[in-house]
Amino acid sequence: MCKAIIADGEHRAAKLLTELIQLIQLIQLIQLIQLKTTQPSDYPEELGETSEDNYEAAIEGLEFHVSVARKKGFLRD
Structure with missing residues (x-):
């Protein structure tokens, strides 16, 4: 009985983690x-970088994370 309860809890935790990652x-x-x-x-601007440089870095970082999410099937085009 305890193993079933633990297994159910682990399943719910895994499902919630997946939903959190998607969010x-x-x-x-x-x-x-x-x-x-x-x-x-x-x-x-931050620490000697221009606002344009920081903007481009932010775009690149977010584009990377979004592309990874799309490759993993979490996001669709």
Whole structure:
């Protein structure tokens, strides 16, 4: 009986983890869409980098994460 309860809990935890990963990846897609609607000059500067450089780095990072999510089937085009 205990093994069944533990197995059920592990199954639920795995399912919730998958849903959480999907949610995070959806949030990254939304952030990418929002970022692309802003001007690079409006993006904040950090530690000697221009706002344009930080903007491009943020776009590249989000595009990478979104592409990984698409490859894994969590997001569709």
